[in-house]
Amino acid sequence: MRDLLQREDTDNDGLITIDDRGPKDFPLGNYSTQHETDFTVRGVYQLSCLLQELFLAQKRSHGTVTIRRTQLEEDPVHRLTRLIKTSWWDNLTRRIDAEGIELAAPDPKPTMKGAPRIYIPPAVPEQHAYYTAIAKERPELRLDVQWLPKGEMTAEYIKGINHEPGILALEMEAELDQPEGKAITKQLKGCPFIVPGDQFNELYNWDACFCALGMLDTHLPVVKGIIKNFIFEIKHYGKVLNANRSYYLGRSQPPLLTWLAFKTFSAMKHQPDALDILKSAILAARKEYHVWWTSRPRLDEESGLSRYRPIGKGSPPECGAEVFSHVFTPYAKKYGMTVEETCTAYNDGTLAEAELDVFFDHDRAVRENGHDTSNRVEGLCADLATVDLNCLLYRIEEDIAIATQTYFDDSLTIPAKFCAPGDQPNTIESSNIWFERAQKRKDLINKYCWNEEKGMYLDYNTVTKQQSTFEGVTCLWPLWCGIASDKQAARLVKDAIPTFERVGGLASTSEETRGTVSEVNPQKQWDYPNGWAPHQILAWDGLRRYGYFDESARLNYRWLHLLTECFRNWNGSVVEKYNVTDLKRPHKVDAEYGNQGRNFKYAPQEGFGWTNASYIYGLSLATSEAKEALAQGLPWEDFTHA
Numbered sequence: 001m002r003d004l005l006q007r008e009d010t011d012n013d014g015l016i017t018i019d020d021r022g023p024k025d026f027p028l029g030n031y032s033t034q035h036e037t038d039f040t041v042r043g044v045y046q047l048s049c050l051l052q053e054l055f056l057a058q059k060r061s062h063g064t065v066t067i068r069r070t071q072l073e074e075d076p077v078h079r080l081t082r083l084i085k086t087s088w089w090d091n092l093t094r095r096i097d098a099e100g101i102e103l104a105a106p107d108p109k110p111t112m113k114g115a116p117r118i119y120i121p122p123a124v125p126e127q128h129a130y131y132t133a134i135a136k137e138r139p140e141l142r143l144d145v146q147w148l149p150k151g152e153m154t155a156e157y158i159k160g161i162n163h164e165p166g167i168l169a170l171e172m173e174a175e176l177d178q179p180e181g182k183a184i185t186k187q188l189k190g191c192p193f194i195v196p197g198d199q200f201n202e203l204y205n206w207d208a209c210f211c212a213l214g215m216l217d218t219h220l221p222v223v224k225g226i227i228k229n230f231i232f233e234i235k236h237y238g239k240v241l242n243a244n245r246s247y248y249l250g251r252s253q254p255p256l257l258t259w260l261a262f263k264t265f266s267a268m269k270h271q272p273d274a275l276d277i278l279k280s281a282i283l284a285a286r287k288e289y290h291v292w293w294t295s296r297p298r299l300d301e302e303s304g305l306s307r308y309r310p311i312g313k314g315s316p317p318e319c320g321a322e323v324f325s326h327v328f329t330p331y332a333k334k335y336g337m338t339v340e341e342t343c344t345a346y347n348d349g350t351l352a353e354a355e356l357d358v359f360f361d362h363d364r365a366v367r368e369n370g371h372d373t374s375n376r377v378e379g380l381c382a383d384l385a386t387v388d389l390n391c392l393l394y395r396i397e398e399d400i401a402i403a404t405q406t407y408f409d410d411s412l413t414i415p416a417k418f419c420a421p422g423d424q425p426n427t428i429e430s431s432n433i434w435f436e437r438a439q440k441r442k443d444l445i446n447k448y449c450w451n452e453e454k455g456m457y458l459d460y461n462t463v464t465k466q467q468s469t470f471e472g473v474t475c476l477w478p479l480w481c482g483i484a485s486d487k488q489a490a491r492l493v494k495d496a497i498p499t500f501e502r503v504g505g506l507a508s509t510s511e512e513t514r515g516t517v518s519e520v521n522p523q524k525q526w527d528y529p530n531g532w533a534p535h536q537i538l539a540w541d542g543l544r545r546y547g548y549f550d551e552s553a554r555l556n557y558r559w560l561h562l563l564t565e566c567f568r569n570w571n572g573s574v575v576e577k578y579n580v581t582d583l584k585r586p587h588k589v590d591a592e593y594g595n596q597g598r599n600f601k602y603a604p605q606e607g608f609g610w611t612n613a614s615y616i617y618g619l620s621l622a623t624s625e626a627k628e629a630l631a632q633g634l635p636w637e638d639f640t641h642a
Helices: 002-008 043-060 069-073 076-091 125-137 155-160 205-213 220-237 257-268 274-293 321-335 339-348 354-369 387-407 432-448 473-481 486-500 533-545 549-569 609-621 624-632 636-641
Strands: 025-030 035-042 117-120 144-147 172-177 185-190 412-414 427-429 530-532 577-579
Touching: 002 025, 002 043, 025 043, 035 043, 043 069, 043 549, 076 549, 076 609, 076 624, 117 125, 125 144, 125 185, 205 220, 205 257, 205 533, 205 609, 220 257, 220 274, 257 274, 257 387, 274 387, 274 412, 321 339, 321 354, 387 412, 387 432, 387 473, 473 486, 473 533, 486 549, 530 533, 533 549, 533 609, 549 577, 549 609, 549 624, 549 636, 624 636
Parallel strands: 117 144
Antiparallel strands: 025 035, 172 185, 412 427, 530 577
């Protein structure tokens, strides 16, 4: 391995890529015949496969390493698929219990320091006792076990514990255990979940939903665990959280629970617990819908649409002051402080500026929106009834209606633990009320968000009472949830898709409305030219829903080709987001947070959660001819003319 790196890794980054200037060949001996040179490994892809296999083999064994020739000649489509299914999902799976807390509790974000800490909701005293016992039995963990308060979670409380951040407890189930020679006992076991990867080591809301889409065939127990953990969060934290860290207690993320529940039910419908999991998810989503998404201040009563308006105070503690240097710099100059000092003064309350309060109200909404950050929502997100959120809420309304009608005899009983404020325990609901809510929201989205001139859906500003002019690829979400008419769908295909389609798939926003990147308008990670897995997946499904199979296949192929070529040319890299205008170096994204998934040497061991899923799901929609062309490295244009 050392010889290989010295010969081929000319930029000394621990990877073999197209940027390296080595000879691009490496002779190998044959272990069985003892020939000194029996096979020469040629080209960046095979050389990087060799490096990866050597590194992984050395991790498993300290003896002689044997690499099979087939391991180096495996085509990239098959190799990437195999790694995701047989290794990367396992490496991204977590549990919070005695076995898993050492891996799950640490927070790798640069701003998070100190001993691991876990916060326990007051309604689960058995978990507090459980983790207190672990802390005593394993002092080397330095685990700090804390109660959360009873009653409503306030912005003041959340800010007050930002200096003592910790992971939030998730669902645990009792399992029977009988050590040899001892009596049977019940042991608590954490429900499994998936993390995105890199510095994100917790259960994220919409990340996990998209990850699950790529795990249904191979990791169904983990997907079921994700749903159970989301239900636990709604019961004890009032919503599915942005992620299960204490500094996320005041905000959620795009709600996809019912979508995930139906996908999971379809994959496990013959299992005995299938209907129970679906019902619990539907009941939990109903509670979250009333408690969080359609209550004030998120509900705009005038338009009837909802907005992202989380609770909180100060700047987000998961981000360093440098992320907001463009915001704090004018105040740093005004008060003669550094940006870091200005951020600290603002957060501890010694510096009061109303404009900063407004900015961070919107910034928290941007993060709850999931598109952190984008010029589409920056500085105004808390006022926007976004197309994406209201499409998701329409989907929830439709899903609850369909589940009630189809699987629960059109009679859904609401038990006390899933009651929202104003509910009477054991109230019975039919599907009608949810179909009516869905129809009302569909009409409102089309009234306030459809722009006939552009042939797109645009966000609606509930304060200015005007549509936004910013063009985002979320304008395609009405295809996914089914609120567009056939005429509107045709306009979206004709006018919207060309606005966002590039050689590597769909960009998140239009180049025109993003504006020129400059010091005062820095590149945002959710803006053009960057593309993200969730947008691709929902566009593929939306187009297929309306019968635009060719367009869906084309966009699918472009994205899969981009991922495959990045994997082929960059030592197995699979990252959070991509520049969809650049097939040569798409992972080298210059934005405020860099690019997660690039921080490895020698061999990738995780990829990145939802990107992994988009690859697995995208391939499930692709033809065998498309898969063969992807393995050969053919761009879309060459594939269609072959």
